[in-house]
Amino acid sequence: MVRRALKWLPWGLVPAALAAGWAHAPSLVRFALAGLALLPLARLLGEATDALAERLGPVAAGLLNATCGNAAELIIAVLALRRGLVEVVQASLSGSIIGNLLLVLGLALLAGGLRHRVQKFSALAAESQLASLALAVFALLLPALFFHLVRLAHRESLALPLSVAVSVVLLLVYTASLVFSLHTHKDLLGTHAAHEAPPWSTRKAVTLLLVSGALTGLVAEVLVGSVEEVGHQLGLSQVFLGVVVVAVLGNAAEHAAAIVLAWRNHMDAALSICFASSLQVALFVTPVLVLLSFPLGHPMGLVFSAVEVVAVAASVGLSGLVTLNGESNWLEGVQLLALYLILALCLAFLPAQEALLPL
């Protein structure tokens, strides 16, 4: 009975967070409660998506996963955009890629490596996912690089039209990669059965999907409403909050799954989660948010700061080096985590966004 109570304990966080938001509790309390309440919600959202996908044909399942796989992240970002927190959203997108490739992969390699001396996986599969990821990330970062090299006076007029054009190209590449994996080369990728979907009926799955989506929206509203105040109170920059805090919360479900899989020595599936999730952020979540930002009234361009560009490029390069030889050990996990820690230290030492050069 105690175990059962423990299992239901996290769900107490959801009403607590909503109550704190309604009562306008101190911002740190709202931030902490909403952040923690998002963890079981993101997990339920993922499970409902998997259960529904199980009931559909392979193509429909693929499309569902491709669009709802990062639902929690999308919901948080849309609500933050509506409040005009453009910098936090941008930072949470690059932070999501960095977090998947350094924090999650690092924890997975460390957890797996502590139990298994050397872990093997398919270098070929890792390489091909990594190539896709690198192409996506470069395409995403190129506009930012260009903005940094253009005179300030011209930047305003360029940023948005170029960002929209590039977003359309990214979505076309995403469509092409869906055609590739769901149609022309569907056998190539195999079914790595990363998660075991819960055996729910279609009706239950749809209901839970809608309920958890709606609750995620309400809780995310509380979280997003407190981000700015928390940043001021703790003296942390918006970039730090976006890269380290929001990105970690939005991807918590993937984090847990990848670490558990590595612990059980299913390295191919663990790597696949890290790479696929980053790829979805680069090719789907980001361009969709750029296009949605116009009707939401706070246009967002693909104008990542130079710090983010460097950090994302380094993450892709290093996760590549670690996985290229088809073997991993605990030291590689420590190295990735050390890099994440150094990155977080650098961001935490920045007193505020204004300290950055106006690149």
Place this chain on the structure above:
Amino acid sequence: MVRRALKWLPWGLVPAALAAGWAHAPSLVRFALAGLALLPLARLLGEATDALAERLGPVAAGLLNATCGNAAELIIAVLALRRGLVEVVQASLSGSIIGNLLLVLGLALLAGGLRHRVQKFSALAAESQLASLALAVFALLLPALFFHLVRLAHRESLALPLSVAVSVVLLLVYTASLVFSLHTHKDLLGTHAAHEAPPWSTRKAVTLLLVSGALTGLVAEVLVGSVEEVGHQLGLSQVFLGVVVVAVLGNAAEHAAAIVLAWRNHMDAALSICFASSLQVALFVTPVLVLLSFPLGHPMGLVFSAVEVVAVAASVGLSGLVTLNGESNWLEGVQLLALYLILALCLAFLPAQEALLPL
């Protein structure tokens, strides 16, 4: 008879372009006619070089290919330099590398991938060519990086002496690589017989080489004479014209050959064309032009803009990732093309060269 007429049709463009140049037709007309007329000329120049190489011993043939392989590009660049279009020439050099690695390789992988599910090639051969290319490209870009980090006041006095010194080093490396491929390790590279040389007599080959070279020169003069006006009229920067337009025209023959080879599933030869052509631009064409720019009266340094440095480095990295695992498919072609498209979009959105920071 209709087919025959069609075969000869492209040659009508040569007198048309020359007439337009002589009559000083509107610049867009001159630009378009001269650009199109260069395509059959560059092809003939390549065929005559191959046919003559066939009649010579292996070492002489290697040297001929090493110097005349990029003849069309060299001729266009020398004429543009004489007119002082230093920026267009620099942009066409980096554009040639980018074009070979993203546009040509992307089209080849896409064309081949649409016909063949998965295409295999020697990862080892690709890797060793890529290492040479990366070394050459880094050597080429290092001076530019240094200039960007030096105070403006010191830049003028440094640019030319350093560029000359680096060009001499690059030509020594090129000489070493000829000794390697034609003497000490001549069997290592094998004869991949990328093109089938036409069975012409030595006399015919030499005549056609001279005639096509002279015509290329005349037509290129018309093209180069219209570039500046076209840029102003269309509101495109010199960098865009150099990177996208001039570089594509100067390498049209290689483009066609690589795509046809990929279509026929000769992937090793197709990749070799893309890599070898880029290597020749980095180690031979560029330093020769730097050294020639002094007698031509418009000294050109190795001062590529930061945008070009980033784009070239990204192209080398991504073509490497795609070829490293010894397999390709149509999606990888799409990804390379998407990157080229995004790059071209970025350059097209730049209103003019002055918009760039004075790096």
Place this chain on the structure above:
Amino acid sequence: MVRRALKWLPWGLVPAALAAGWAHAPSLVRFALAGLALLPLARLLGEATDALAERLGPVAAGLLNATCGNAAELIIAVLALRRGLVEVVQASLSGSIIGNLLLVLGLALLAGGLRHRVQKFSALAAESQLASLALAVFALLLPALFFHLVRLAHRESLALPLSVAVSVVLLLVYTASLVFSLHTHKDLLGTHAAHEAPPWSTRKAVTLLLVSGALTGLVAEVLVGSVEEVGHQLGLSQVFLGVVVVAVLGNAAEHAAAIVLAWRNHMDAALSICFASSLQVALFVTPVLVLLSFPLGHPMGLVFSAVEVVAVAASVGLSGLVTLNGESNWLEGVQLLALYLILALCLAFLPAQEALLPL
């Protein structure tokens, strides 16, 4: 007898250098004598370390090598720091990494390649060392990148606390890698017996270690005391002196060993020296110097110039490309040396440190 005399000749340089320092001879004379006298001293220091390691258990031997392996470098750097030559020390650290990866590896591949047509080595071992190196180097360079992107006004207050925090993380990673190689995975790395240790008694080894350490300190004092004047006289920047001169002298013993091993076709051991030495500089020597710089009175941050960041990143990337396929030849050696030459040319053309942008 003549051979014997020749063998002892280098030791004459030590008293000559000390006498020149005591008599305050012209700075160029002091610099040259002290530089040359460091070569036999660094060699003896290395041999004494190896001989002592031989007499100890494997873990103690590993720890000894891990701390005394770069003793000559550490001694020179500490003396230079005490005199406030912070820029020279920073440059010698990045120069040590660049020198190992381009100059030493290039000379080794060239020397080996002239005698052996193609040299093979374990690509897997090279890759795993390279991954460690890349992670270490990125961790080392990230703070520098951040400083370059932060407004000048905020830089002063950030540089030192962040550098100390990152140095602690680097030392923790170094400790983890010692636990990995000396405890959990000690068999994985094998005993590649790079050097043959001289068969000295423990007593003799300890005595020679202390004597050579003390003499290195005295001679290094002479060298460091002349560096600034030599820079002014020859018109060379502090960065050039640090990267090219001090770094080459401090690593002379490794250089000779790697080249001899490549000549004898022991490529795995030769590569291992280049990579391990760079790794020790990045993870041990540099953070120790940062922490020691506070009691020495001239605090040094991890604030490498942008030129150094680019050069180190390029060195890691290129040595990776060359070793990734498990084969080498003389041309690859030439290419690495050409890159080192171009880098040295760029640094030599910089008139003085002030010419660099205040990044």
